[in-house]
Each structure stands twice: as structure tokens, then as C-alpha cells.
Amino acid sequence: MSKALQLKTAEIEKISHLDYFNIAVSVDCVIFGYDDKELKVLLIKSDLEEFEGLYSLLGDLVRPDEDLDTASYRILKERTGLDDVYLEQVHAFGEISRHPSGRVITIAYYSLLDIKNHKLKLSNNELHWHSLSEIKKLAFDHKKILDTSLRSLQEQVMEQPVVFNLLPEKFSLRELQELYESILGIELDRRNFRKKISVKDWLQDLNEMETNLSHRPGKLYSVKKQYQRKMQHS
Amino acid sequence: MSKALQLKTAEIEKISHLDYFNIAVSVDCVIFGYDDKELKVLLIKSDLEEFEGLYSLLGDLVRPDEDLDTASYRILKERTGLDDVYLEQVHAFGEISRHPSGRVITIAYYSLLDIKNHKLKLSNNELHWHSLSEIKKLAFDHKKILDTSLRSLQEQVMEQPVVFNLLPEKFSLRELQELYESILGIELDRRNFRKKISVKDWLQDLNEMETNLSHRPGKLYSVKKQYQRKMQHS
DNA sequence: TAATTAATGTGTCGAAAGTACATATTTCTT
DNA sequence: AAGAAATATGTACTTTCGACACATTAATTA
Incomplete structure (x- = not known):
């Protein structure tokens, strides 16, 4: 040894x-x-x-x-x-x-x-x-x-699609933005955030809407399969 | 325990x-x-x-x-x-x-x-x-x-002033660029490289020139004191 | 000493990305 | 039907990035 x-x-x-x-x-x-x-x-x-x-x-x-x-x-x-x-x-x-x-x-x-x-x-x-x-x-x-x-x-x-495990499978862009704001500790502009996320092409549009809200619901998204990070079972 | x-x-x-x-x-x-x-x-x-x-x-x-x-x-x-x-x-x-x-x-x-x-x-x-x-x-x-x-x-x-320990105290921009090319494994454009380095403001112009070259010598620089990374003696 | 060689030093233009910002639309509630 | 509360979206400005060419300098050589 x-x-x-x-x-x-x-x-x-x-x-x-x-x-x-x-x-x-x-x-x-x-x-x-x-x-x-x-x-x-x-x-x-x-x-x-x-x-x-x-x-x-x-x-x-x-x-x-x-x-x-x-x-x-x-x-x-x-x-x-x-x-x-x-x-x-x-x-x-x-x-x-x-x-x-x-x-x-x-x-x-x-x-x-x-x-x-x-x-x-x-x-x-x-x-x-x-x-x-x-x-x-x-x-x-x-x-x-x-x-x-x-x-x-x-x-x-902001570089890698890492945060989606923090959210439910289906989420709205507002929820995603709030999550980013929590992590980064800063406020983000809604339009610029959406632009930035949309060029990454990480999200799948589910053609579904939020429900049970007392206001206009947003569209629901999920992260695309190829960007899901799960345990590599050992 | x-x-x-x-x-x-x-x-x-x-x-x-x-x-x-x-x-x-x-x-x-x-x-x-x-x-x-x-x-x-x-x-x-x-x-x-x-x-x-x-x-x-x-x-x-x-x-x-x-x-x-x-x-x-x-x-x-x-x-x-x-x-x-x-x-x-x-x-x-x-x-x-x-x-x-x-x-x-x-x-x-x-x-x-x-x-x-x-x-x-x-x-x-x-x-x-x-x-x-x-x-x-x-x-x-x-x-x-x-x-x-x-x-x-x-x-x-490219983000942090880390590489200067690889070079002698005084170096030309060409030497610095060649170092970056070695590390990154790609070729860089001279003008764009100089622009990028100059906005970082890491370098001290020494008002000295290279010597012993068979062509036009370049200016010599050193990294500014506040960016030198030395051992934190323990 | 003039011409050649081999490198340095520098700027612009177009494309892409980032930032600030306002209005119309949709759904639910009353 | 009106009001409340949120979504969805575009444009103009600024900054950064990338491609690209020419005049200058010092040493060498003819």
C-alpha cells in the first residue's frame, strides 16, 4: 500500500x-x-x-x-x-x-x-x-x-437547464421566472426573461393552461426530455 | 466520534x-x-x-x-x-x-x-x-x-485573470495570445483578442519593448498587481 | 543605405445579444 | 357588463462579438 x-x-x-x-x-x-x-x-x-x-x-x-x-x-x-x-x-x-x-x-x-x-x-x-x-x-x-x-x-x-427539478412537471413561465429570481436574488424583466428562455429552446409547450386562478391563466410548459436531469442509477 | x-x-x-x-x-x-x-x-x-x-x-x-x-x-x-x-x-x-x-x-x-x-x-x-x-x-x-x-x-x-502564472513577468500580447490559443485549442483573431483583453483591464503597459527579435518588437506588459495570484501562505 | 522581410498596431461595419420599456388581451369576479 | 389581475407580446437603443485590411516598425540583407 x-x-x-x-x-x-x-x-x-x-x-x-x-x-x-x-x-x-x-x-x-x-x-x-x-x-x-x-x-x-x-x-x-x-x-x-x-x-x-x-x-x-x-x-x-x-x-x-x-x-x-x-x-x-x-x-x-x-x-x-x-x-x-x-x-x-x-x-x-x-x-x-x-x-x-x-x-x-x-x-x-x-x-x-x-x-x-x-x-x-x-x-x-x-x-x-x-x-x-x-x-x-x-x-x-x-x-x-x-x-x-x-x-x-x-x-x-442561466447557462444550463438545471433548475427544472425544483418545479412541478408542468409550470408556467411566471413560475419559472419567480424561481430564477429566487435563486439569483434579483428581479428580472418579464419580456427579456421570456426572450432569453425561448432562445435556449429548453421548453416544451404543452398547449395547456393553468387552472384555478382568479385571473388570466398562463400557458403550461415542461422541460424537454433531453434536458431532464435524473439520477444516473448505479 | x-x-x-x-x-x-x-x-x-x-x-x-x-x-x-x-x-x-x-x-x-x-x-x-x-x-x-x-x-x-x-x-x-x-x-x-x-x-x-x-x-x-x-x-x-x-x-x-x-x-x-x-x-x-x-x-x-x-x-x-x-x-x-x-x-x-x-x-x-x-x-x-x-x-x-x-x-x-x-x-x-x-x-x-x-x-x-x-x-x-x-x-x-x-x-x-x-x-x-x-x-x-x-x-x-x-x-x-x-x-x-x-x-x-x-x-x-476568458473570465478570470488566471493564466499569467504561465508566462514570464513581462510578456507581449502575441505571447499572451499564443498561450490562450494553446489552452483553448483554437486560433484567435489578433484584433479581437486585443480588444477583449483590453476591456478586462488586467494588464500594465510597461513602456518596454521585446528585444532580440529579427523583426518589429512588440510592447511588453505585465499583469497588474491586484490580479496576481500567488500562494496564500499558510 | 535602400530594399526586403516579418512581424506589430490599429478601426470599422454588420450581426447578434442584452436592456429598457407599454399596451392590448384574457379570464375570473362581482 | 364592468372591473380586477394577470398574461402575451414588440420595438428602439446599446453593447458585445466577429470578420476583415493596411500602414508602421525594426532588423536583415543586398
């Missing part, structure tokens, strides 16, 4: 095997949701004394026999019951004392899902959706991880 | 401490260099039987008492003697069998340096510069890591 890892002999003598295997690897999932015109993130109450009263992202140690990607899917599945969700790796965080109980480096993933259409079994556990705007402090370095993930999402959102 | 990592009691019983600490963490550095109008990468001959005759990136295990960033600086320092080099994290690679001798996940960093101005002590070791165009196969998953890092560099290069 030591030779495999290209250590020099002198180093091998100095450093024991156990030293090197004293780092644990975890995955943390930044699960963004969208509901009530607000971007939210799924958090769990931290059960560490050090972080009494604080919330943290959903994470777990990576098992020796699973890929990083597989680990993130497993965590999502275990915690939310969902298995059709797109995950994207964001960054690795490895400061020495980021975890109070030991050396743990973590790989952050973000994920997007439509809160209303993915009813979690929230009843018996400590899992809750939190509005991004209200989150001031999180356990560990999870606030930093959240900020980095949001920035990464913001950078991708 | 187990509680710290938020395992359920049932899991703690099933899974021993050692199982979880059976994953090693390494850092691999994709060190790009530029010389002779070509983009190159620094590789070392693999000393694994499995990869006989193949080259690999510069990497090492992360020590329990160092940050990921610190580890990447240490590796660069140890292998090249350089300590004023900018490193940027790219991605974590964690496929189960990416390392033949055990479970090792690796965090990839890229780094940029001017080959001519950073004379490595290349004499006694197996370190060599390889033209990117000639690299077909590398040890481990290092070809994939290299490709991902290059793509990441390509995406950043």
Missing part, C-alpha cells in the same frame, strides 16, 4: 499506516427545494453538543465500498426516501478542525427538488425546510458549504 | 471504526506549464507494477494534520521546490477501484507555472514535462483528472 501511494521509504518509516487512515471521508448534501416562491434547503437538527440548537446539512460518512456519487445518492435516499434526484458535486472541504470530533473531510453535493411533489416523511424526524434568507449560522462549516453551493448554482443557472 | 458523525446506534454496532477509516485521502496536482508555445503538464513515472511504463500526476496522501490546500502546496513544494504557486481545487474523484492498492479518494488541484522561469531540479528524479497533445494514457484515473482540470481551466480563462 505504501509503495502504491508512492511514499519514499524514509516517510514510510516515519508515518504509520494508522496515521494515514485517520481521516474520515463524508458527503454532505445541500438539498435545495422551492416552495411558496422561496428557495429553501433541507436541514436536520445537529445532535452534537458543540452545535446545540444549530442545524446542519444532511451528511454521512462514505462507506469503504461505495463511490462518492453513490454515497450522496444513498444519503438522499435514506433521509428523504427519494431516488430520482439529480446531484452535482460542488467542492471538497477539508480544514483540519472543521469537525469537532476528528479529522473528517467532506465532499459537498447539491441537489434540487420540488418540495410539493416530493412529500418527505417529515413526521418522525428532525428534518425541515429552511428558507435560505433566514439561515444565519449552521453547524460545522455548513454555512460556508451552503454559500459555495448556492454560488455554484447561481453560476450554472 | 460516531455520535459526532450522526450515525444511528444500529449502524454504529454494525460498522466498526476501522471500516470507516479504511479510506485514504490523497491530493493530485495537475501542474500545467507553458513553454515553446505548448501547454504541458508535469508527470512522474509511476512506480506501481500495475502501471508499468505509465506516467502519473504528482500526488500524495493528505496528512491528518494538514488542510487539503496545505497538502497540495506541500506536494508541489516537495516535488518541484516551488512555493509561490497558485493552486485551485478542481474536483474530488472517488471511484471505488480507482487505486489498485486500496480505497483512496483524491482531490484534484491544478496549478500554472512558467516553465522557463521556474527551473525545477529535474536532474535526479523522474519528473518530466509532457505536451498535452501527446498524452494518451496515464496511471490510475489520472487521464480523466487531467481532462477535467483542463476543461476547468478553459472555462475560467
Whole structure:
């Protein structure tokens, strides 16, 4: 093993095997949701004394026999019951004392899902959706991880068709625009937004209308099949 | 520790401490260099039987008492003697069998340096510069890591002032353009390139000219101080 | 020293994309 | 039938992008 890892002999003598295997690897999932015109993130109450009263992202140690990607899917599945969700790796965080109980480096993933259409079994556990705007402090370095993930999402959102997992299958252009505004934190001009989206050619016009509104309904769209991002089942 | 990592009691019983600490963490550095109008990468001959005759990136295990960033600086320092080099994290690679001798996940960093101005002590070791165009196969998953890092560099290069570490302190616009062409793998129009660079306002006109050319010399520039990317010494 | 060579330095025009902005239309409600 | 509340849509202006050509400079050579 030591030779495999290209250590020099002198180093091998100095450093024991156990030293090197004293780092644990975890995955943390930044699960963004969208509901009530607000971007939210799924958090769990931290059960560490050090972080009494604080919330943290959903994470777990990576098992020796699973890929990083597989680990993130497993965590999502275990915690939310969902298995059709797109995950994207964001960054690795490895400061020495980021975890109070030991050396743990973590790989952050973000994920997007439509809160209303993915009813979690929230009843018996400590899992809750939190509005991004209200989150001031999180356990560990999870606030930093959240900020980095949001920035990464913001950078991708206008270039790539990533956000559709946050919406129901059928949505109006107004709903889509409100979602973009939530993610980017800015207001957008309706006509310019529609123009910009329409040149991307991501949407399928369903020839259906919104219903149950007390005003003129809008047309409904869905994202074209080739742009749907689902889990690559492993 | 187990509680710290938020395992359920049932899991703690099933899974021993050692199982979880059976994953090693390494850092691999994709060190790009530029010389002779070509983009190159620094590789070392693999000393694994499995990869006989193949080259690999510069990497090492992360020590329990160092940050990921610190580890990447240490590796660069140890292998090249350089300590004023900018490193940027790219991605974590964690496929189960990416390392033949055990479970090792690796965090990839890229780094940029001017080959001519950073004379490595290349004499006694197996370190060599390889033209990117000639690299077909590398040890481990290092070809994939290299490709991902290059793509990441390509995406950043027009937006951010990242490439100046690949050039000597003083350079002409032609040299800069040739560098961009090497990185992007395309030819650029001289006038449009100059226009694009000039609006960025990254460059300091040094009021000096190239010398020792057999034709009209160009003006020399350097990157403005506020855009220089050096190591944040830790 | 004049002519040649090989590169530098520079500007314009048309196309495409981005931005600001207002009115007519549709559906539901009363 | 009128009013309320939202949808759907186009144009003019500005900025950016891309293609493209010619005069200038310094070194070399005849």
C-alpha cells in the first residue's frame, strides 16, 4: 500500500499506516427545494453538543465500498426516501478542525427538488425546510458549504437547464421566472426573461393552461426530455 | 466520534471504526506549464507494477494534520521546490477501484507555472514535462483528472485573470495570445483578442519593448498587481 | 543605405445579444 | 357588463462579438 501511494521509504518509516487512515471521508448534501416562491434547503437538527440548537446539512460518512456519487445518492435516499434526484458535486472541504470530533473531510453535493411533489416523511424526524434568507449560522462549516453551493448554482443557472427539478412537471413561465429570481436574488424583466428562455429552446409547450386562478391563466410548459436531469442509477 | 458523525446506534454496532477509516485521502496536482508555445503538464513515472511504463500526476496522501490546500502546496513544494504557486481545487474523484492498492479518494488541484522561469531540479528524479497533445494514457484515473482540470481551466480563462502564472513577468500580447490559443485549442483573431483583453483591464503597459527579435518588437506588459495570484501562505 | 522581410498596431461595419420599456388581451369576479 | 389581475407580446437603443485590411516598425540583407 505504501509503495502504491508512492511514499519514499524514509516517510514510510516515519508515518504509520494508522496515521494515514485517520481521516474520515463524508458527503454532505445541500438539498435545495422551492416552495411558496422561496428557495429553501433541507436541514436536520445537529445532535452534537458543540452545535446545540444549530442545524446542519444532511451528511454521512462514505462507506469503504461505495463511490462518492453513490454515497450522496444513498444519503438522499435514506433521509428523504427519494431516488430520482439529480446531484452535482460542488467542492471538497477539508480544514483540519472543521469537525469537532476528528479529522473528517467532506465532499459537498447539491441537489434540487420540488418540495410539493416530493412529500418527505417529515413526521418522525428532525428534518425541515429552511428558507435560505433566514439561515444565519449552521453547524460545522455548513454555512460556508451552503454559500459555495448556492454560488455554484447561481453560476450554472442561466447557462444550463438545471433548475427544472425544483418545479412541478408542468409550470408556467411566471413560475419559472419567480424561481430564477429566487435563486439569483434579483428581479428580472418579464419580456427579456421570456426572450432569453425561448432562445435556449429548453421548453416544451404543452398547449395547456393553468387552472384555478382568479385571473388570466398562463400557458403550461415542461422541460424537454433531453434536458431532464435524473439520477444516473448505479 | 460516531455520535459526532450522526450515525444511528444500529449502524454504529454494525460498522466498526476501522471500516470507516479504511479510506485514504490523497491530493493530485495537475501542474500545467507553458513553454515553446505548448501547454504541458508535469508527470512522474509511476512506480506501481500495475502501471508499468505509465506516467502519473504528482500526488500524495493528505496528512491528518494538514488542510487539503496545505497538502497540495506541500506536494508541489516537495516535488518541484516551488512555493509561490497558485493552486485551485478542481474536483474530488472517488471511484471505488480507482487505486489498485486500496480505497483512496483524491482531490484534484491544478496549478500554472512558467516553465522557463521556474527551473525545477529535474536532474535526479523522474519528473518530466509532457505536451498535452501527446498524452494518451496515464496511471490510475489520472487521464480523466487531467481532462477535467483542463476543461476547468478553459472555462475560467476568458473570465478570470488566471493564466499569467504561465508566462514570464513581462510578456507581449502575441505571447499572451499564443498561450490562450494553446489552452483553448483554437486560433484567435489578433484584433479581437486585443480588444477583449483590453476591456478586462488586467494588464500594465510597461513602456518596454521585446528585444532580440529579427523583426518589429512588440510592447511588453505585465499583469497588474491586484490580479496576481500567488500562494496564500499558510 | 535602400530594399526586403516579418512581424506589430490599429478601426470599422454588420450581426447578434442584452436592456429598457407599454399596451392590448384574457379570464375570473362581482 | 364592468372591473380586477394577470398574461402575451414588440420595438428602439446599446453593447458585445466577429470578420476583415493596411500602414508602421525594426532588423536583415543586398
